[in-house]
Amino acid sequence: MHAVKVIYTSHALVICHSCAFSINPLHVDSPDPFVTEWNMQTRTIPRTAVAGLRTAFTCVAAVLFAATAMASEPLQIQSQGSVIAGGTVQQQPGTFDPLAPTKPDGQSYHGDHVYAFYQVPVKARPLPIVMWHGAGQSSKSWETTADGREGFQNLFLRRRFTTYLIDQPRRGKAGRSMVESTLKPVADEQMWFNQFRIGLWPEYFRDSQFPKGEAALEQFFRSVTPNTGPYDIGVVSDGVVALLEKTGPAILFTHSQAGGPGWMTAIKSPNVRAIVAFEPGSSFVFAKDDAPAPIPSAFDTVAPVVVSPEEFKALTRIPILVLYGDNIPEKPMRMPAQDSWRARLEMARAWRDSVNRQGGNVTLIHLPEIGIRGNSHFPFSDLNNVQIADLVSDFLQKQHLDGTPKEHHE
Numbered sequence: 001m002h003a004v005k006v007i008y009t010s011h012a013l014v015i016c017h018s019c020a021f022s023i024n025p026l027h028v029d030s031p032d033p034f035v036t037e038w039n040m041q042t043r044t045i046p047r048t049a050v051a052g053l054r055t056a057f058t059c060v061a062a063v064l065f066a067a068t069a070m071a072s073e074p075l076q077i078q079s080q081g082s083v084i085a086g087g088t089v090q091q092q093p094g095t096f097d098p099l100a101p102t103k104p105d106g107q108s109y110h111g112d113h114v115y116a117f118y119q120v121p122v123k124a125r126p127l128p129i130v131m132w133h134g135a136g137q138s139s140k141s142w143e144t145t146a147d148g149r150e151g152f153q154n155l156f157l158r159r160r161f162t163t164y165l166i167d168q169p170r171r172g173k174a175g176r177s178m179v180e181s182t183l184k185p186v187a188d189e190q191m192w193f194n195q196f197r198i199g200l201w202p203e204y205f206r207d208s209q210f211p212k213g214e215a216a217l218e219q220f221f222r223s224v225t226p227n228t229g230p231y232d233i234g235v236v237s238d239g240v241v242a243l244l245e246k247t248g249p250a251i252l253f254t255h256s257q258a259g260g261p262g263w264m265t266a267i268k269s270p271n272v273r274a275i276v277a278f279e280p281g282s283s284f285v286f287a288k289d290d291a292p293a294p295i296p297s298a299f300d301t302v303a304p305v306v307v308s309p310e311e312f313k314a315l316t317r318i319p320i321l322v323l324y325g326d327n328i329p330e331k332p333m334r335m336p337a338q339d340s341w342r343a344r345l346e347m348a349r350a351w352r353d354s355v356n357r358q359g360g361n362v363t364l365i366h367l368p369e370i371g372i373r374g375n376s377h378f379p380f381s382d383l384n385n386v387q388i389a390d391l392v393s394d395f396l397q398k399q400h401l402d403g404t405p406k407e408h409h410e
Contacts, residue, residue, distance in 0.1 A: 075157055076122040086242030087113030087169065088178055111176040112229075114239030115139075115167040121157045125403040127251050127273060128162035132240065134256025134281070134377075135231075136192065136224045138172035139165035141255060145381040146219040147211035152253070152380045155389045161402075164247060168236040168258070170229040177229025189221050194337035196377035197327045205327050207374035209382035233283055237261040237268060244271035251401060256281045256377065260305065267307065267314045274401050275320045276392055279377055281344050284351040287312035287358070292350045298333065299340035302347045316360035319399040321392065322348055324366045325375030325382075341377075363395070 087110060094105030117139060118128070131142040131152060142153045142165050153163050167174040170181075190201040198210045211220075240261070244250055251274045254262035260283020266272040267285070286292070286304040290312075294303040328341045345366065352362040367375050372387065379388045396402045 073158075075154060077157070078120045078122050078124065080117075080119040082115065082117045083243070083246060084113050084115055084174070085246055086239040087111055087176075090178065109176075109178075111178040112169045112235050112239065113174055113176070114169055114236075114243050115173040116164045116243055118162065118164045119153075119157055120162045121160050123160055124162045125160050127249060127401055127403070128164055128247055129156055129251045129253055130164045130166060130240070130243065130247065131253045132166055132168065132255065132258040132262060133171070134254075134258055134279075136226070137255070138167050138223070138225050140172075140223045140225075141378070142253075142380065145211060145385065146216040146223070147213070147383075149211075149381075149383075149385070152385065152389060155386065159389075159393060159402075161251075164243070164250070166240065166243065168261075169239045170227050170231070170235070172225055174239070175228040177227075179229040179232075181227065181229045183226055183228070189224070191337075192221075192224065194335075195340070197325065197338065197341065198376050200335070200337075205374065207326070208376060209326075209374040209384050210376040210378070211383060231257075233261045233264060237264040240265045241269045244269050247271070249273045251276070251396065253380075254278065254280065255380070259283065260285070263315060266318060267311045272318060274318050274396070274399060276395070277320065277322045278379055279324050279341075279344075280322060280348060281341075284347050285312065285315065286351065286354055290354050290357075292347070292354075295343040295347050297336070297339040297343035299336035299343075302340075302343045304347070304351075312355075313358065315355050316358045318361070319395075319401070320355070320360070320362045321395045322352065322362065322364040323379055323388070323391070324348070324364075325377060325379050326368050326373050327376075328366070361399075365391070 090109040090111070092104045092107050092109075096106035097103060116130070131139070133139060133141045141151075142163075143151050144154075145151050150158075153165055156163055170177040170179075193199065193201045197205070199205045199208055204210065204212055236258075240252075244265070249271050252262055252265065252272050253276045255278045259277050259280020262275055262277060262280070263283070263285040266275060282302075283305045284302070285307050287309045288306050289309065291304040291306050294301045296302075324341070324345050327338060328345050329335075329338050330342070332342065333339050348364060352364045355362045367373070367379065367388075372384070375382050375384070375388070379385065382388070393402070397404060
């Protein structure tokens with residue numbers, strides 16, 4: 001008798017306890033209502049080397065069958081909807097005249113709010129995940145990947161986390177800006193191809209995990225969206241703070257430009273219980289007396305953002321995971337796109353050390369250093385995004401953020 005454990009996530013995670021054969025094992029010991037035991041009857045075979053080999057082959061067949069079945073499991077959503085939070089209102093003086101409706105007199109204008117689309121899976125875990133896009137991006141970042149695979153939205157719904165996908169103020173579905181701006185159609189897509197470390201246009205990096213092909217690149221370029229007003233770290237972090245007042249305690253996923261306002265959101269709101277930051281690229285927050293010197297690169301200069309020691313202390317009270325992908329040089333180079341990430345990774349390491357010196361709990365993983373290669377600026381939508389999701393899930397479990405009782409995490 002072989003007990004095959006199947007874990008319901010975005011893909012089959014299957015373990016045979018008899019053979020120790022597995023496909024991508026994750027949290028195999030977690031008591032989880034989405035874990036079931038499959039008993040596989042086999043013929044009685046003596047425990048010899050040959051018999052063990054035959055048994056292993058039988059088990060492999062069962063595991064592969066289970067993997068195929070699990071890959072097509074439907075998502076089970078208990079509820080979904082959308083919500084708008086925060087923002088301000090401008091009221092024009094005078095009296096509104098319905099016979100002259102285009103005049104602003106007496107009319108109001110609501111703007112600078114955040115938009116969120118949420119989904120609650122069946123048997124949801126206690127803490128939801130708020131997913132925050134980067135520069136030039138929107139909530140689309142976390143949805144279907146450019147080549148049609150499941151993005152982090154679905155991957156974590158399958159892991160029974162409620163998800164909130166946001167458009168920050170002055171972006172996407174939250175485009176109503178309180179500050180005037182002019183949008184110009186400036187050609188820039190090859191710059192982004194390089195800047196996001198997909199490759200050096202028109203060539204992909206040799207080991208790139210970014211989806212290749214004209215169709216995927218077409219989808220990616222069309223997902224880029226502009227600011228409808230000037231980027232303002234205070235405005236966008238205030239918007240997410242307001243959202244967290246509606247969601248209650250939550251885990252915050254940030255990407256790139258959202259890294260800086262993510263730190264500020266944690267400083268402003270006790271509802272941030274953890275942060276997973278994918279390639280934070282701006283506004284690293286340091287205490288006033290512990291800020292490093294700016295770090296120049298061939299692209300720009302990365303400077304610290306200084307806050308009071310009291311504000312900084314908030315970052316030491318929550319677990320934080322920071323992830324960076326591949327093709328980041330170790331030493332300065334002339335190529336602006338890549339060198340900019342050398343400076344950012346260097347600043348991120350200084351920031352990690354600063355938080356941890358104050359008693360914090362920051363883990364920074366440069367993926368190539370643990371043998372995961374080829375990731376672009378978008379690890380959560382690259383070809384190996386399930387592997388990245390497994391890393392994140394492992395972090396959440398170890399930090400007791402997945403709702404599993406502590407005694408089962410030992």
